[in-house]
Amino acid sequence: xxxxxxxxxxxxxxxxxxxxxxxxxxxxxxxxxxxxxxxxxxxxxxxxxxxxxxxxxxxxxxxxxxxxxxxxxxxxxxxxxxxxxxxxxxxxxxxxxxxxxxxxxxxxxxxxxxxxxxxxxxxxxxxxxxxxxxxxxxxxxxxxxxxxxxxxxxxxxxxxxxxxxxxxxxxxxxxxxxxxxxxxxxxxxxxxxxxxxxxxxxxxxxxxxxxxxxx
Amino acid sequence: xxxxxxxxxxxxxxxxxxxxxxxxxxxxxxxxxxxxxxxxxxxxxxxxxxxxxxxxxxxxxxxxxxxxxxxxxxxxxxxxxxxxxxxxxxxxxxxxxxxxxxxxxxxx
Numbered sequence: 001x002x003x004x005x006x007x008x009x010x011x012x013x014x015x016x017x018x019x020x021x022x023x024x025x026x027x028x029x030x031x032x033x034x035x036x037x038x039x040x041x042x043x044x045x046x047x048x049x050x051x052x053x054x055x056x057x058x059x060x061x062x063x064x065x066x067x068x069x070x071x072x073x074x075x076x077x078x079x080x081x082x083x084x085x086x087x088x089x090x091x092x093x094x095x096x097x098x099x100x101x102x103x104x105x106x107x108x109x110x111x112x113x114x115x116x117x118x119x120x121x122x123x124x125x126x127x128x129x130x131x132x133x134x135x136x137x138x139x140x141x142x143x144x145x146x147x148x149x150x151x152x153x154x155x156x157x158x159x160x161x162x163x164x165x166x167x168x169x170x171x172x173x174x175x176x177x178x179x180x181x182x183x184x185x186x187x188x189x190x191x192x193x194x195x196x197x198x199x200x201x202x203x204x205x206x207x208x209x210x211x212x213x214x215x
Numbered sequence: 216x217x218x219x220x221x222x223x224x225x226x227x228x229x230x231x232x233x234x235x236x237x238x239x240x241x242x243x244x245x246x247x248x249x250x251x252x253x254x255x256x257x258x259x260x261x262x263x264x265x266x267x268x269x270x271x272x273x274x275x276x277x278x279x280x281x282x283x284x285x286x287x288x289x290x291x292x293x294x295x296x297x298x299x300x301x302x303x304x305x306x307x308x309x310x311x312x313x314x315x316x317x318x319x320x321x322x323x
Contacts, residue, residue, distance in 0.1 A: 002217065002218060002219055003217055003219055003223075006219045006223060010223070010227045013227065013231065014227070014230055014231065014234065017230075017231050017234040017235065017254050018234055020234075020238065020250055020251070020254060021234055021235070021237055021238035021241070021242065021247075021251055021254075026244060026246060026247060029247060029250060030250065033250050033253065033254070036231075036254060036257070037253075037257065040231075040257045040260070040261060043224070043227070043261055043264075044261075044264060046219065047224070047261075047264045047265060047267075047268045048268060049264050049267075049268070049281075049282055049285075051282065052260075052264060052282050052285055052286070055286065055289060056289070059289050059293055060253070060257075060289070060292075063293060064253060064292065064293060064296050067296055067297060067300055068246060068249065068250060068253075068296065068300070070300070071246045071249075071300040071303060071304065072246055074304055074307075075246065075303070075304070075307045075313040090240070090241055091241050093240075094237055094240030094241040095237060095241070097236070097237075097240060098233045098234070098236050098237040098240065099233075101232075101233050101236060102229060102230065102233040105229035105232070105233070106226055106229060109222055109225045109226060109229065110222060121221055121222055121225065122220075122222050124220065124221040124222075124269050125217075125218060125220040125221070126218040127218060127221075127268050127269050128269070128270070128271050138271075138272075138274070138278070140272075140278040141271065141272060141278045143278070144278035144279045144282075145268075148279060148282060151278060151279050152279050152282060152283065152286065155277055155278075155279055155283060156283070159277050160277075160283055163287060167287060167290045167291075170290070170291070170294055171290065171293075171294055173294075174294035174295075174297050174298050175297070177298050177301070178297045178298055178300075178301040181298070181301035181302060181304075181305050182301050182304065182305070
C-alpha cells in the first residue's frame with residue numbers, strides 16, 4: 001500500500017518536474033512547479049515529516065511560487081520567442097549531461113556498500129520503528145517524529161540558536177538587497193507637481209504606443 | 216504491509232535533481248532557470264529527510280538534525296529567490312530581455 005502510494009507520488013512528481021523544465025509557456029511551467037512542490041510535500045508526509053510538509057506548502061507554494069509568478073508577469077517574454085525556445089544542439093548536449101549524471105547517481109546509490117558496521121543503502125528496506133518506543137529508538141526520536149513542531153521549536157532556541165540568528169540576518173540582508181535592487185534610479189517623485197508631470201508623460205507614451213505597433 | 220526501501224527515495228530525489236539540472240542547462244529564460252534551481256533544492260531536501268528518517272540518531276545528536284537542515288535550506292532558497300528575481304528584473308530593465316545568453320558582459 002505504502003509502496004503503491006510512493007509509486008504514484010513519485011511518477012507524478014517526475015512528470016511535474018519534467019513539465020516545469022520543458023513547458024514553453026512560462027506560466028504553465030510555474031503551475032507545474034506548484035504541482036511539483038505539492039508532491040514533494042506529499043513525499044515529506046510519506047517520510048513522516050508532516051511539519052516539514054506544512055512548511056513546504058507555506059513557503060514554497062505560498063511565497064516562492066508567487067514571487068516567480070510576479071517575475072513572469074513583470075518580464076514580457078512569456079511565450080514563443082527566443083528566450084523560451086530550446087535549441088536542438090543545446091537540448092541534446094544538456095540531455096546527455098543530465099542522463100550521464102543520472103546514471104552515475106543511480107549506480108552509486110545501488111552500489112553502496114555502507115561504512116564498516118553499517119548496512120549499505122540498498123539493504124535499508126525498513127525505517128526504524130518509533131511508536132511505541134522501539135528497541136533502538138530513543139524517546140527523543142519518537143517525540144521528534146510524532147511531535148516534530150515542538151521539538152524543532154525547542155531545538156531552534158537551544159542547540160541551533162546561532163544558525164537561527166544567522167538565518168535571520170541573512171533574510172534581513174536579502175530583504176534589503178532585493179529592495180535596493182528594485183529601486184528605480186532617477187529623481188524622487190515626492191513632489192506632487194513632478195508626479196503629475198510623470199503621469200502625463202506616461203499616458204502620452206501609452207497613447208503613442210498603438211501607433212508604433214501598427215506602423 | 217511493506218515499508219518503502221530507502222533507495223526508492225534516493226532514486227526519486229536524484230531523478231528530480233537531474234531534471235532540474237537539465238532545466239538549468241537547456242532553458243534560456245532566466246526565470247525558468249530559477250525554477251529549475253528550485254527543483255534541485257527540493258530534491259536535496261528529500262534526500263536529507265529520507266536519510267534522517269531511515270537512521271537512528273546517536274545519544275548526543277539532535278533528534279531533528281535532518282528537518283533542521285531542511286528548514287535552513289528552505290530559508291536560504293526563499294532568500295535566493297527574492298534576490299534572484301530582483302536581479303533578473305534589473306537585467307530585464309537594462310537589456311529588455313530575460314535571456315541568460317545575453318547576460319555575457321562579464322565574459323572575456
